[in-house]
Amino acid sequence: MNGNSGGCQCGAVRYHFEGPLGRASICHCRMCQKAFGSFGAPLVSVPVANFTWTRGHPGIFRSSAPVARGFCRDCGTPLFMQDDGDPNIELAIGSLDDPNAVKLESQVGVESKVAWFDSMPGLSAETTDQNNPAARDLYHTRQHPDHDTEHWP
Numbered sequence: 001m002n003g004n005s006g007g008c009q010c011g012a013v014r015y016h017f018e019g020p021l022g023r024a025s026i027c028h029c030r031m032c033q034k035a036f037g038s039f040g041a042p043l044v045s046v047p048v049a050n051f052t053w054t055r056g057h058p059g060i061f062r063s064s065a066p067v068a069r070g071f072c073r074d075c076g077t078p079l080f081m082q083d084d085g086d087p088n089i090e091l092a093i094g095s096l097d098d099p100n101a102v103k104l105e106s107q108v109g110v111e112s113k114v115a116w117f118d119s120m121p122g123l124s125a126e127t128t129d130q131n132n133p134a135a136r137d138l139y140h141t142r143q144h145p146d147h148d149t150e151h152w153p
């Protein structure tokens with residue numbers, strides 16, 4: 001099913017899971033900021049028992065002794081984090097084929113929250129077409145589509 005799959009931007013790494021998504025949160029900790037190159041990490045929990053890599057395998061960086069972080073070696077997309085022994089894997093919400101399937105419940109690591117995070121809802125907002133009319137043709141050509149594919153270059 002479409003909502004139960006995801007993967008990296010280039011399509012070299014894809015995953016699938018059965019059953020519902022678990023707890024979803026934004027982690028603001030400094031490690032998640034670095035790992036995602038962003039304000040933090042939107043993550044959603046899925047039982048490892050229901051989860052499988054369906055194409056390729058992620059690279060792993062152990063950001064601390066008991067924590068593995070997975071990413072695509074080819075395109076750099078952050079894909080997951082997992083504590084050793086945790087029966088759940090924490091998926092990067094943006095890597096899901098349907099990020100809107102997630103319901104965020106909480107924020108953690110807020111001691112490191114960037115000062116501008118809470119100002120985001122008030123920022124000016126444009127669609128991609130408004131911001132850069134050429135983007136539709138230029139920017140979407142190499143990204144894996146938001147569904148599983150039989151073959152992908």
Ligand SMILES: [Zn+2]
Nearest residue numbers: 008010072075
């Ligand atoms: Zn990739």
Ligand SMILES: [Zn+2]
Nearest residue numbers: 027029032109
């Ligand atoms: Zn974190």
